[in-house]
Amino acid sequence: MRNTARIAQPTGLLTRRDFIRSAAVAGFGFSLTTPKVHAEPIPPAGPPLHILVLGAGAAGLVAGYELKKAGHRVTILEATLRPGGRVHTVREPFADGLYAEAGAARIPSTHSLTRDYAKQFGLRLAPYKPAGEKSLYYAAGRRVIAHSGQPVDLAPLGLSFTTEELRMGPNGLYDKYIARFSKDIGSIPGDAWPSPSLRKFGNQTIANLMASLGASPAAIQYLCAGYEDDSALDYLRDAYSHEAEELDHIVGGNDLLPRAFANALADQIHYGSPVIRIEQDTHSVRAVTRRAGQNIVVPADRMICTLPFSVLRHIAFAPRLPHGKQKAIDNLPYGSVTRIFLQYNRRFWLDEGCTGFADMLDLPMEVWSPSHDQPGHRGLHLGYLYERIAKKFAAFPKADRTTSFLNLMEKVYPGAKKHFEGGDSFVWNEQPFQRGAYAVYPKGTYDTLAPYVSQPEGRIHFAGEHTSPWPGWIQGALYSGLRAAREVVQA
Numbered sequence: 124m125r126n127t128a129r130i131a132q133p134t135g136l137l138t139r140r141d142f143i144r145s146a147a148v149a150g151f152g153f154s155l156t157t158p159k160v161h162a163e164p165i166p167p168a169g170p171p172l173h174i175l176v177l178g179a180g181a182a183g184l185v186a187g188y189e190l191k192k193a194g195h196r197v198t199i200l201e202a203t204l205r206p207g208g209r210v211h212t213v214r215e216p217f218a219d220g221l222y223a224e225a226g227a228a229r230i231p232s233t234h235s236l237t238r239d240y241a242k243q244f245g246l247r248l249a250p251y252k253p254a255g256e257k258s259l260y261y262a263a264g265r266r267v268i269a270h271s272g273q274p275v276d277l278a279p280l281g282l283s284f285t286t287e288e289l290r291m292g293p294n295g296l297y298d299k300y301i302a303r304f305s306k307d308i309g310s311i312p313g314d315a316w317p318s319p320s321l322r323k324f325g326n327q328t329i330a331n332l333m334a335s336l337g338a339s340p341a342a343i344q345y346l347c348a349g350y351e352d353d354s355a356l357d358y359l360r361d362a363y364s365h366e367a368e369e370l371d372h373i374v375g376g377n378d379l380l381p382r383a384f385a386n387a388l389a390d391q392i393h394y395g396s397p398v399i400r401i402e403q404d405t406h407s408v409r410a411v412t413r414r415a416g417q418n419i420v421v422p423a424d425r426m427i428c429t430l431p432f433s434v435l436r437h438i439a440f441a442p443r444l445p446h447g448k449q450k451a452i453d454n455l456p457y458g459s460v461t462r463i464f465l466q467y468n469r470r471f472w473l474d475e476g477c478t479g480f481a482d483m484l485d486l487p488m489e490v491w492s493p494s495h496d497q498p499g500h501r502g503l504h505l506g507y508l509y510e511r512i513a514k515k516f517a518a519f520p521k522a523d524r525t526t527s528f529l530n531l532m533e534k535v536y537p538g539a540k541k542h543f544e545g546g547d548s549f550v551w552n553e554q555p556f557q558r559g560a561y562a563v564y565p566k567g568t569y570d571t572l573a574p575y576v577s578q579p580e581g582r583i584h585f586a587g588e589h590t591s592p593w594p595g596w597i598q599g600a601l602y603s604g605l606r607a608a609r610e611v612v613q614a
């Protein structure tokens with residue numbers, strides 16, 4: 124989940140009503156139906172197989188879970204000591220049981236697969252953001268506080284919006300430049316994604332598409348949030364997920380979902396087992412892993428590899444993979460994200476009727492307050508930093524990241540320094556088993572890389588968010604895990 128987070132702001136730049144209204148006004152022929160996919164068991168087929176799953180993130184866990192239920196023998200190799208991968212709830216070093224998400228945070232109401240599994244495991248969902256009376260917009264030292272449901276006047280922020288864009292306000296900007304396309308593009312079901320008719324969107328950047336519609340540089344900067352070079356297709360597909368009626372989180376932390384899967388797979392998962400080499404021949408497939416300083420070879424009938432390509436490009440295959448596949452593994456770009464967390468002794472933003480969230484118009488970042496539905500009086504700010512600013516903060520010494528972010532927060536929410544207790548940060552580019560946040564598909568890559576990404580190679584099947592029609596979402600990871608599991612039993 125990335126970039127178009129803009130519309131997930133508290134008053135929602137685009138409310139459900141706006142969404143329907145704008146569609147009617149624009150007169151675009153789209154369907155309000157959502158691409159529904161549901162958690163369906165893998166049908167038992169043939170004799171039980173031994174299936175080796177690489178990675179205990181959402182994709183590997185769902186594949187292992189359903190294959191085990193279908194009667195197969197499953198072994199999961201996970202490099203780290205916990206399940207969940209990029210679904211990672213941070214509970215330390217916060218006081219009073221507070222928590223925040225380093226990775227996946229929002230579960231749209233249209234993500235039926237994610238919600239099905241949350242329901243299966245008895246997990247409770249709640250809005251990731253409070254409705255709130257007021258929303259705060261910020262740019263270059265200036266703030267605008269708007270009452271919910273009232274027109275937002277962005278003029279005081281001093282950005283170079285056109286007169287028409289200022290008149291439209293944030294909702295109108297989104298309607299004009301994004302929503303007119305995202306509805307058609309996003310509602311295409313997973314199996315048909317991306318359809319050939321969408322090719323033109325894959326071969327231009329979102330910034331160019333917006334510029335061709337007359338968008339000002341300020342509007343492009345605001346809506347693209349660092350992802351100007353993303354293909355319009357990738358961006359608009361992602362945008363559709365943000366347009367859902369509800370954006371929820373799992374009460375208690377999103378990691379409760381992977382942990383529930385992992386509880387059901389306790390005997391199948393081997394933690395602390397980084398895979399360093401993958402081999403196959405006509406009879407079997409093998410992963411070589413390091414455990415207690417030794418190489419261990421784990422053979423199986425089939426393999427589901429869910430490792431991000433940013434990691435897989437450093438792992439040797441024997442025999443070598445075909446050129447197209449290796450090219451996709453080597454070249455699929457990953458977005459950069461840094462998360463910064465600040466803890467305060469009280470939720471001082473409530474004093475002026477704000478939610479603690481802020482819409483940053485001239486910086487590729489979002490500001491949230493994940494403590495809004497957690498008990499106690501202490502508060503958290505979370506900075507969701509994208510691309511260039513994610514890299515900039517990542518390059519600072521750790522202590523300077525929180526200090527720099529606190530300095531910014533003091534301008535966004537004056538009083539931050541007075542109430543600040545401490546902070547922490549999480550850099551996705553620095554995680555050895557992630558090396559980036561999520562796959563992005565820039566201009567041209569749907570034609571050149573996408574056809575090879577999910578293609579099986581011999582006994583190796585590929586899953587993970589990057590191989591799915593929902594890159595950057597749990598839904599995509601789950602969808603791909605189920606797709607690969609079906610491939611394995613049908614092979």
Ligand SMILES: Cc1cc2nc3c(=O)[nH]c(=O)nc-3n(C[C@H](O)[C@H](O)[C@H](O)COP(=O)(O)OP(=O)(O)OC[C@H]3O[C@@H](n4cnc5c(N)ncnc54)[C@H](O)[C@@H]3O)c2cc1C
Nearest residue numbers: 124178180181182202208209227228229398587588596597
């Ligand atoms: C900052 C951020 C924000 C996000 N926001 C959202 C959101 O709001 N909503 C949403 O639905 N999704 C969101 N996502 C996306 C979501 O988290 C991912 O799409 C999903 O969790 C990916 O699952 P996966 O199984 O494909 O990969 P991963 O979760 O990365 O799982 C891969 C697993 O493989 C392991 N591994 C890696 N290398 C090796 C190796 N050599 N040997 C063995 N194991 C290895 C890793 O440790 C990991 O556990 C976000 C992600 C990030 C990073």
